[in-house]
Amino acid sequence: MIKKRLFWFSKNSKVNKVTVIEHILKYGDFDDILELFKRYRKDEIQYIWFKTMADDKRFIKINLMLARVFFNMDIETDYLRKLNEKRFKISLSIKEH
Numbered sequence: 001m002i003k004k005r006l007f008w009f010s011k012n013s014k015v016n017k018v019t020v021i022e023h024i025l026k027y028g029d030f031d032d033i034l035e036l037f038k039r040y041r042k043d044e045i046q047y048i049w050f051k052t053m054a055d056d057k058r059f060i061k062i063n064l065m066l067a068r069v070f071f072n073m074d075i076e077t078d079y080l081r082k083l084n085e086k087r088f089k090i091s092l093s094i095k096e097h
Helices: 017-027 030-039 042-052 057-070 077-096
Strands: none
Touching: 017 030, 017 042, 017 057, 030 042, 030 057, 042 057
């Protein structure tokens, strides 16, 4: 069972699927993540992970573990850092115009 402590911000309101998946990946323990994969499709979880947190340097260790263990990706830490650099360059070039 996924623990209510992971959703301290919701105060009995409904939380959408993206928020549920993102928060469990970020703040859940290993058992919470296993439960997540029982409730949602792997491709859904991976897509949300990639869009919301894969390039976030604050979660580099968890992202590496998720990529290797749950998404069967053969990657190094440098790959995730490069994602962040690419997105930073894109947003920087947009702001310059």
